[in-house]
Amino acid sequence: MNHLIARSVMRRAVAGASPLCYAAAALRTPMLSPAPGVQGEGLSAALQRMMSSAAEPTSSPPPSAAKAAKSSELPPEKGGALVSSYWGISRPKITREDGTEWPWNCFMVSEIVPILQPWETYAADVSIDLHKHHVPKTFIDKLAFRTVKLLRIPTDFFFKRQYGCRAMMLETVAAVPGMVGGMLLHLRSLRKFQQSGGWIKALLEEAENERMHLMTMVELVKPKWYERLLVLTVQVVFFNGFFVIYLLSPKMAHRVVGYLEEEAVHSYTEYLKDIDSGAIENIAAPAIAIDYWRLPKTATLKDVITVIRADEAHHRDVNHFASDIHYQGKELREAPAPVGYH
Numbered sequence: 001m002n003h004l005i006a007r008s009v010m011r012r013a014v015a016g017a018s019p020l021c022y023a024a025a026a027l028r029t030p031m032l033s034p035a036p037g038v039q040g041e042g043l044s045a046a047l048q049r050m051m052s053s054a055a056e057p058t059s060s061p062p063p064s065a066a067k068a069a070k071s072s073e074l075p076p077e078k079g080g081a082l083v084s085s086y087w088g089i090s091r092p093k094i095t096r097e098d099g100t101e102w103p104w105n106c107f108m109v110s111e112i113v114p115i116l117q118p119w120e121t122y123a124a125d126v127s128i129d130l131h132k133h134h135v136p137k138t139f140i141d142k143l144a145f146r147t148v149k150l151l152r153i154p155t156d157f158f159f160k161r162q163y164g165c166r167a168m169m170l171e172t173v174a175a176v177p178g179m180v181g182g183m184l185l186h187l188r189s190l191r192k193f194q195q196s197g198g199w200i201k202a203l204l205e206e207a208e209n210e211r212m213h214l215m216t217m218v219e220l221v222k223p224k225w226y227e228r229l230l231v232l233t234v235q236v237v238f239f240n241g242f243f244v245i246y247l248l249s250p251k252m253a254h255r256v257v258g259y260l261e262e263e264a265v266h267s268y269t270e271y272l273k274d275i276d277s278g279a280i281e282n283i284a285a286p287a288i289a290i291d292y293w294r295l296p297k298t299a300t301l302k303d304v305i306t307v308i309r310a311d312e313a314h315h316r317d318v319n320h321f322a323s324d325i326h327y328q329g330k331e332l333r334e335a336p337a338p339v340g341y342h
């Protein structure tokens with residue numbers, strides 16, 4: 001049987017499905033139905049019900065939400081989500097405030113103990129000050145500032161005012177620092193037997209939030225092959241470069257991110273100007289953005305860019321704050337971590 005599972009997994013791997021997807025898909029095949037004696041109420045059916053996120057017939061979810069919801073109903077060979085019956089990994093059925101089913105697995109507070117419902121987890125603070133700027137004074141600050149300004153030159157040259165593509169590229173970079181910082185703090189916590197003061201979680205939340213920006217942008221912009229190639233190249237260079245900078249000087253690493261976020265606020269402000277002028281069509285917001293930021297169903301691209309810009313301003317403040325803590329000769333764990341904003 002292991003041989004059959006392996007073959008099934010390999011077939012789906014070749015077909016391009018994600019590893020989790022094809023592994024679970026293999027487990028979903030009839031020959032792998034729970035053996036007699038396995039606990040559970042018709043496990044396959046029960047878990048199918050629990051994992052299903054099909055839309056209620058009483059509402060008409062936006063197309064991408066419906067697509068996400070329906071994917072769990074399709075057979076694996078047609079790209080359906082997989083239901084693992086053996087390991088007991090599942091999540092309970094979750095509904096929105098209006099009773100429609102929650103189709104996203106990629107963001108929610110807790111599948112096991114839903115103290116908060118998914119829509120209660122996050123809302124952007126659009127009242128945040130967009131004009132804050134850290135004036136570089138020390139050598140490290142000036143180096144960080146100049147580095148970010150230098151990085152902007154090829155970005156301006158390549159993308160010009162194509163703010164959709166530009167934002168997509170920006171987000172593939174912006175989601176890296178939180179993960180690198182969180183990972184290094186995690187390892188430090190293990191090495192030193194010390195609490196992180198919540199900073200691991202805060203930085204990983206930032207990475208998650210940035211990745212959701214990207215998931216939103218790819219609903220709006222379909223990257224071309226050479227843009228995907230550029231993303232790969234930039235990720236290899238930026239991840240390794242940032243990793244080394246964070247190891248050598250966390251104060252500089254957070255300052256670089258602070259300035260990157262200042263640039264992100266600027267870019268999204270320009271994006272909004274083009275929407276206001278009509279140069280970019282103010283289309284309907286993607287379903288994933290409506291649910292992630294708890295936007296009204298009638299929300300538009302302008303609403304989405306407005307909340308993304310507010311997130312960037314928050315990241316700017318968090319990272320400049322983190323750099324300031326290091327400048328005071330302290331460790332991040334000694335200051336309150338901004339956990340829970342995202």
Ligand SMILES: [Fe+2]
Nearest residue numbers: 171174210213
């Ligand atoms: Fe972002």
Ligand SMILES: [Fe+2]
Nearest residue numbers: 174261312315
């Ligand atoms: Fe950001």
